[in-house]
Amino acid sequence: MSNRYRTHNCNELRKKHVDTNVVLSGWINKKRDHGNLLFIDLRDNYGITQCIIEKENSNFRELEKTQLETVIRIEGKVVNRSKETVNNEISTGEIEVGIIKFDVLGACRELPLPVFSDQEYAEDIRLKYRFLDLRRKKIHENIILRSKVISYIRSEMNNLGFLEFQTPILTSSSPEGARDFLVPSRLNPGKFYALPQAPQQFKQLIMVSGFDKYFQIAPCFRDEDARADRSPGEFYQLDLEMSFVEQEDVFNVVEELLINTFKQFSNKKILFNKFPRIKYKESMLKYGSDKPDLRNPLIINDITEIFLRDDVKFEIFKKLVKSGSKVRCIVTKKTKDRPRSFFDNIDKWAKEQGASGLAYFTFENEKKLSGKGPVGKFFSEESLREIMNITGAEVGDSIFLACSKQKELEKITSIARDKIAKDLEIIDNSVFAFCWVVDYPMFELNDLTKKIEFSHNPFSMPQGDINQINFENPLDILAYQYDIVCNGVELSSGAIRNHIPELMYKLFSIAGYTKKDVNEKFSGMINALSYGAPPHGGIAPGIDRIVMLLAEEKNIREVTMFPMNQNAQDLMMNAPSDVSEKQLKELNINLKNKK
RNA sequence: GGGGGUGUAGCUCAGUUGGUUAGAGCGAUCGCCUGUCACGCGAUAGGUCGAGGGUUCGAGUCCCUUCACUCCCGCCA
16 A cells, blocks of 8 residues: 555565665664764554654754654655664664655654553553553553454354354343443433343343354453453453253363464463363362462462371370361472471461461481481371372471461462462473363352352353252252363353253342342343253453463553553543533432532 | 542652752753664753641641542452
8 A cells, every 4th residue: 555644554665675765664673863863663553664854854854853652654765774883672773764855744742652662661650541552562562462363263263163143232130240331311311221241131032042153252241340450341252052052062162262363472381282171179179279370380289187186296286186176287399408497488478378377397217217407207107108198298398387267278388389380480480271160069158148059150061861859958959060270370250051041040049149139130031041041151251361471461451551550440441530510410310429 | 338558840750857049860951972772062041849628937748628640448249
């Protein structure tokens, strides 16, 4: 394309263009002013071209005074660079453009933040001037990556026979799950729409409507507090659903899609081409978490039984165990020569995390097997042998012990596993380790209310023969409910859905909902399921987190074009904002606390 | 809602035990410089030390309150 603004972009000119007249437009990325000779690095989306002007040119003075980040148009001639002045850092580095004349297309005031810099800047300034921030190299590339990942996924899904549909953005509030964003209805005074937390019910209705395979790059809205890896307000999922499938069918589609996508956009190795399946219960024990980072080789073991032995004298732990606590441990290989400070730092760190610390000792065998370290003396030779049996520990290895009630224990061992591995530098950063976490329980006990609640998704199908389910022990019922995890990041959860209304009523009744409740709160769904619903299931991987992993970013705002800050404010657009009395009146809304 | 961190020039930061007129680099303005690619050199402007209160002869520094941003817990079926 060639027009009045440009004949080429800023990443196009090469040696073969030498002597041709060109027109380039772009931003002044950088100036280097030698007084009688001025270098301009001209930047556009595609790259940088060095342009040069000499004092003899009547435009020299004006260009010399032009601000960085001004948009200019340059007419000039491509010239060869001498060998010594070639810049191999940029792809146009063999040539430069001798400026004949230039025009200012878009003037620029003094910058609130520099564009040409690798420094980090305060988040509020970046967000307020996001359009400047987005010109910067790293984030500009992240956003382009995001675009490419989404198009790639879209075309892969099409190839796999999925149909893309849009679902409503204005829908109804759902009783389960996160806090809803509400939108007042003008035509229905006093009533509210809700923005969808996910198109969960719609995608199931799409299956009932007979479309077989659906996907959507779906915006999801949840009014919950932010985290580094969680935008406040809105985020995107690759939402997908399939009819007449079992769990394994969903897994196959997702594994293929993710492997292809990650291979396409990253050079990192994918550790497992068949993603390991880890039972929820096993994951909570071995990793203390339902989002295990499998790059980390450390494993947690339960050694509570050791503390019931008479030849173990570790009285604090023994006492706690008697009152229902458990003991779990992490063994580190060949750490006997680590300095005392290594162990004490971890113990100190654990205390900072609110735990009572981590006890530790090292297995030694001088004359006889013994535990070396502050609490080593409490263990008999026999008991040490038994611990080695359970954990696979060997002489020369060390062991960290924590004792607590199960939930706290899972929490502390989980973060300790991470911390110890980081200190030992045994996490391989050059790989992606995916896994499935499967066999989630259908229900769980709320510790505070002592009531039984759905542990994940109330629409999940319970496992086993549906005519033989033991509803007497609801906490034992497992669901066809699964999560996919990569490098300790939860990418998504999904499930085979419950498409049988009677079973749905039964399960909801266990969680304290009457048939009437279900009919009212999920009317669309339950109604649809009673008119011939196919068995179906799906999943919804988070797009933002996939791009985060591919871009190797720790913060979701680095892969989001126009994010809100932690208080869910858009500093650039000034959202949320006040609205006029007239608008409120139309919506039948009175504000309680007027300014 | 709770806990941690940060807040000093347009930007990134330094600032000793509380002690003279609060500094540097980048950016801006002015001048010099023909081969740089983070060009170089010289000069100038630019500060409510986040805000308010307190202790003190004296506060950027110590104490209290508060605000903003950020990280975490809660929350996120």
